[in-house]
Amino acid sequence: MRGKRILILGGTGEARELAAQLLEAGFDPVTSLAGVTASPRWPVGEIRTGGFGGVGGLCTYIESEGIASIVDATHPFAAQISRHGFEAATRCGIPYLRLERPAWRPEAGDHWTEVHNVAEAAAALPKGARPLVTIGRKDIAAFFARGDLSGVARMIEEPTCAVPEGWIVLRERPPFTLEREFNLLMAHGVTHLVSKNAGGEDTRAKLIAAREKNIPVIMIERPAKPVARIAIAARDVITALGDLLSA
Numbered sequence: 001m002r003g004k005r006i007l008i009l010g011g012t013g014e015a016r017e018l019a020a021q022l023l024e025a026g027f028d029p030v031t032s033l034a035g036v037t038a039s040p041r042w043p044v045g046e047i048r049t050g051g052f053g054g055v056g057g058l059c060t061y062i063e064s065e066g067i068a069s070i071v072d073a074t075h076p077f078a079a080q081i082s083r084h085g086f087e088a089a090t091r092c093g094i095p096y097l098r099l100e101r102p103a104w105r106p107e108a109g110d111h112w113t114e115v116h117n118v119a120e121a122a123a124a125l126p127k128g129a130r131p132l133v134t135i136g137r138k139d140i141a142a143f144f145a146r147g148d149l150s151g152v153a154r155m156i157e158e159p160t161c162a163v164p165e166g167w168i169v170l171r172e173r174p175p176f177t178l179e180r181e182f183n184l185l186m187a188h189g190v191t192h193l194v195s196k197n198a199g200g201e202d203t204r205a206k207l208i209a210a211r212e213k214n215i216p217v218i219m220i221e222r223p224a225k226p227v228a229r230i231a232i233a234a235r236d237v238i239t240a241l242g243d244l245l246s247a
Helices: 013-024 054-065 080-091 117-124 178-189 205-212 234-246
Strands: 005-009 028-031 046-049 069-072 094-100 114-117 131-134 151-155 167-171 192-195 218-220 227-230
Touching: 005 013, 005 054, 005 080, 013 028, 013 094, 013 234, 046 205, 054 080, 069 080, 069 234, 080 094, 094 234, 114 117, 117 218, 178 205, 192 205
Parallel strands: 005 028, 005 069, 028 046, 069 094, 094 227, 114 218, 131 151, 131 192, 151 167, 192 218
Antiparallel strands: none
């Protein structure tokens, strides 16, 4: 086997679970976090925070630290670090694979409008809508800029832009229960739900609540990521690494 030092590009619950399972399986994981969240949930094992300085910096890190493989377990919308991880692994001649939760799919009774990006999502809301916007703080300004809207913006950290009158910011961290989501929609008179297609179970309840309350959903599609071997569970990563690193 080439080596057991695995670089996890992390920041998700899947990444935390993977670090624990890699340690248990005898690997030496180091989890890289972007450092943009003030109070992250820390994984077990070694942790690295902050950027690498692009693809070149990541290659230098791989070589200096004896990294045998990269496992990309970042958020489905973290497209840039995924591209950098794939390119660095290719340059350095080490395996790259992605641990990626499946995307949500519309079900019977859903009323989805699927859009390509945040700008399209903001434009898709009708005049006077009162949306629940659950896309995080980085892109919320596009919705705040529409003076005809009011609503609720849910995120983990405070937004970096001013919050207009008529908007409520909820700082909350998933998971969210179905009862919680029902109550939120009703208490704030929500007319639309805006979400990124992050997938996963921790935040699925909002989609169920919207469906049962006949609330339209503006769903932002995932950005394109490099074509690579994909696993949907940590145990599948362990199996794949065993194959890739023994080749």
